[in-house]
Amino acid sequence: MAAHFLGFKSIGIEWDRNACETRYAAGLPTIHADVSVMRASRFDEIPKSVDVLAGGPPCQSFSVAGNGKGRRALSEVKDFIHRLVDGDDEAKIDEDLRALDDSRTALVLEPLRWLLKAIETDGRDPYKVIVLEQVPAALPLWEVYAKLLRAGEGRLNGVKYEAEYLQLKTEQFGVPQTRTRAVLVARRPGHGAIEPFDTTHLPFDLNRGKRNASQPDLFSADSDVPGGKRRWVSMAEALDSASRLKGSPVDVSRLRTRGRMKFFVVSNYGSGGDPKNRGRRLSSEPAFTVTGKISRNKVYRSAEEYEAARSDRFTIPESGVLQTFPHNFPWSGKDQAQQVGNAVPPRLGMHVLSRALRGNAPSEGELAASVTWPDVPPAGTAELRAIGCGDQSRCPPDSHKVTRSPQEPAP
Incomplete structure (x- = not known):
């Protein structure tokens, strides 16, 4: 990439x-x-x-x-x-x-x-x-x-x-x-x-102190750091920007409250066996490390949703955006969450x-261009697959499992 x-x-x-x-x-x-x-x-x-x-x-x-x-x-x-x-x-x-x-x-x-x-x-x-x-x-x-x-x-x-x-x-x-x-x-x-x-x-302060989901400052407003380096990019900023691009599969309307992106994420890591101890990140903060288990992270728009256990999940395109993949990147095959999390x-x-x-x-131009991926025609994908997989005989063992009818002879 x-x-x-x-x-x-x-x-x-x-x-x-x-x-x-x-x-x-x-x-x-x-x-x-x-x-x-x-x-x-x-x-x-x-x-x-x-x-x-x-x-x-x-x-x-x-x-x-x-x-x-x-x-x-x-x-x-x-x-x-x-x-x-x-x-x-x-x-x-x-x-x-x-x-x-x-x-x-x-x-x-x-x-x-x-x-x-x-x-x-x-x-x-x-x-x-x-x-x-x-x-x-x-x-x-x-x-x-x-x-x-x-x-x-x-x-x-x-x-x-x-x-x-x-x-x-x-x-x-x-x-x-x-x-x-x-x-x-x-x-x-x-x-x-x-x-x-x-x-x-700027770096994000991981030791900023634990927040309680019911605290009134849960959705504190974003603030820019004057002078020097730019402040880190938040989940809300990244997802909102991606959703505004032409043809974007990222739809964050469900995460808006009165027109503003307001949510918090509860991680599936760090619980020590107790779900109450799982970490939280605000929409105005960067995401947790995006892993292959990101689909297990729960997204809530309010403390009331959290108390009622009404959660949402990030989609694959949204998870990709948090990794800085283009909004329209063509995730394919199975285990797509694992693909997203495994990537640099x-x-x-x-x-x-x-x-x-x-x-x-x-350059700033190169970074700006990286938000959108060029369309690849099906014929181009098929040609690359033919080159990369060939007759499948040289691919890793058992990587192409094909179910044959009883009448079909083995190759």
């Missing part, structure tokens, strides 16, 4: 069939495959002109919302990173990786393995830029990555990078939600040092990629 709005061409590798369907509908070239399979046996299918490696390995095993096995395995994964660079037997490494508690944890090594593959493949050049994103718990891994990339030792064969790792808060870049991400940016020497990211908005907010992605590839922030 970010690459598209910045004018860069890209090709995606995606394991989840539903996410592929959304990408095909959006006109984004995608290979439906497992990244480890692509690296091991289909690497030649990646055009040699591809010179940027960007990825977000699965974060569930590292996330504070998960079971924590990945966090406990951080030291083990660091060891695997060093073993890969030092040239240990990869068959043995793969065997040891399979013994981890969560197989997804091993996927955080894939970007490094892709870089080593590019370095060791005749006719390929090392990637000029590498951009990786994960939950904050993975920042120690990006630190290890950065140190190794700067050194260029072992299997890196003298290939060195300027590399920095940092935490970014999405609301400080105009995303209407609070979400902290760990980012690694690395690029070959010659482009200057990677400067700190300039934030465009495109506006944050634009800031990261623009800084990594061009050394500056995205």
